[in-house]
Each structure stands twice: as structure tokens, then as C-alpha cells.
Amino acid sequence: MKVCILSGNPKKDGLCQSVIDAAKQGVTEGGAEVDEIRLGDFKLIRCQVCGDGWGPCRDENYCKFGKDGFDEIVARIESSDAIIFASPVYWGETSETFKSFIDRLRRCEFNGQKVLRDKQVLMIASAGGTGNGLLTSLEQMDRFCRHTGMVIFDYIGVNRWNSDYKKIAVKAAAYAMASGRKTEK
Numbered sequence: 001m002k003v004c005i006l007s008g009n010p011k012k013d014g015l016c017q018s019v020i021d022a023a024k025q026g027v028t029e030g031g032a033e034v035d036e037i038r039l040g041d042f043k044l045i046r047c048q049v050c051g052d053g054w055g056p057c058r059d060e061n062y063c064k065f066g067k068d069g070f071d072e073i074v075a076r077i078e079s080s081d082a083i084i085f086a087s088p089v090y091w092g093e094t095s096e097t098f099k100s101f102i103d104r105l106r107r108c109e110f111n112g113q114k115v116l117r118d119k120q121v122l123m124i125a126s127a128g129g130t131g132n133g134l135l136t137s138l139e140q141m142d143r144f145c146r147h148t149g150m151v152i153f154d155y156i157g158v159n160r161w162n163s164d165y166k167k168i169a170v171k172a173a174a175y176a177m178a179s180g181r182k183t184e185k
């Protein structure tokens with residue numbers, strides 16, 4: 001079993017990364033391999049909205065600009081059995097890196113591709129400022145998961161004053177997912 005962590009966090013330390021580290025620990029202790037995909041390590045472009053609104057993403061399930069790292073990331077997701085989404089909250093949404101990546105990926109999944117369909121997903125948002133925007137960020141991830149047919153395992157919102165007990169929950173959720181707690185759709 002392999003679990004990939006799709007991370008929209010640009011930082012290598014801080015609240016969001018400490019939450020991701022808790023998730024990694026849970027996955028490993030649950031007996032699965034982790035692949036942390038740090039979207040910020042790539043020079044990904046945003047969706048170019050080809051043609052009249054669709055490019056080959058619609059009928060051929062690929063992005064014609066995929067050589068920017070998008071194709072590599074999709075392949076890593078495809079080879080994973082379950083996914084953890086992790087993003088800091090920026091402006092009450094997921095980070096721009098995360099948001100623009102899922103915009104592109106959703107298009108490629110729209111018409112029959114099965115990279116995400118039926119894969120379990122644990123969604124994590126961390127709000128390090130006011131703490132506002134957790135629900136809207138998780139809702140943004142949730143909408144993507146519903147469009148792409150993923151199987152929702154859980155949602156966890158972390159802020160500066162709940163992080164002690166939420167990190168425990170993140171680790172436990174990652175452990176439960178990695179060790180096969182939910183086996184049916």
C-alpha cells in the first residue's frame with residue numbers, strides 16, 4: 001500500500017509541515033509507504049483554458065502542458081492507493097499552488113479517466129493566522145473529490161490553538177487509512 005501526500009505547503013517548517021509530518025508518521029506506522037509530493041517544488045503553470053474552454057483534457061484525459069511536472073505528479077498519484085490532501089489556508093482557500101493544480105487535474109479526470117476515482121482521501125487544512133477559512137478550504141477540496149469520484153475518509157482542520165490535539169487526530173486518521181480501516185465505498 002502506498003499513500004501519497006499532495007502538499008500545497010511552500011514551507012519546510014511551521015504549522016502546516018508539522019501536521020504533514022504527523023500524517024507521514026501515521027501512514028508509516030500503519031504499514032504503508034509514503035510519497036510526499038510538494039507541489040511547490042515544481043514550476044507548475046496554471047490551467048491555460050485551451051480552445052473554447054477545453055483542450056485534450058476533456059476527451060483524451062491529458063494536459064498538453066504536462067511536461068512542466070504535471071504528468072510526473074499524476075503518475076505518482078496514479079501509483080498510490082490512497083491520498084492525503086494537505087494545504088495551508090490562504091485567503092480562506094487552499095494555497096494557490098494546490099488550487100491551481102487541482103483545477104488542472106479535475107479537467108483530466110472529467111471524462112472517464114480513473115486516476116482518482118474510488119481512491120480514498122483524507123483532507124487536511126491548516127489555518128495559521130486568524131484560524132478563519134478552514135471550512136471553506138476543506139469545502140474546496142471536498143468539491144474536487146466529489147467531481148472526481150474519490151472516496152472521502154475524513155476532513156481535519158488545524159489551527160494554532162488546536163494543533164496539539166489535532167496533530168494526534170491527523171496521525172491517527174493517516175494510520176487508520178493506511179492500515180485499511182475503510183474497505184468499502
Ligand SMILES: Cc1cc2nc3c(=O)[nH]c(=O)nc-3n(C[C@H](O)[C@H](O)[C@H](O)COP(=O)(O)O)c2cc1C
Pocket residue numbers: 011013014015016017088089090091092093126127128129130131132133
Ligand atoms: C497569502 C496568505 C494568506 C493567508 N490567509 C489565511 C487565512 O485566510 N486564514 C488563516 O487562518 N491563516 C491564513 N494565512 C496563514 C496560513 O494559514 C499559515 O501560514 C499556514 O497555516 C501555515 O502555517 P505555517 O506557516 O506555520 O506553516 C495566510 C497566509 C498567507 C501567506
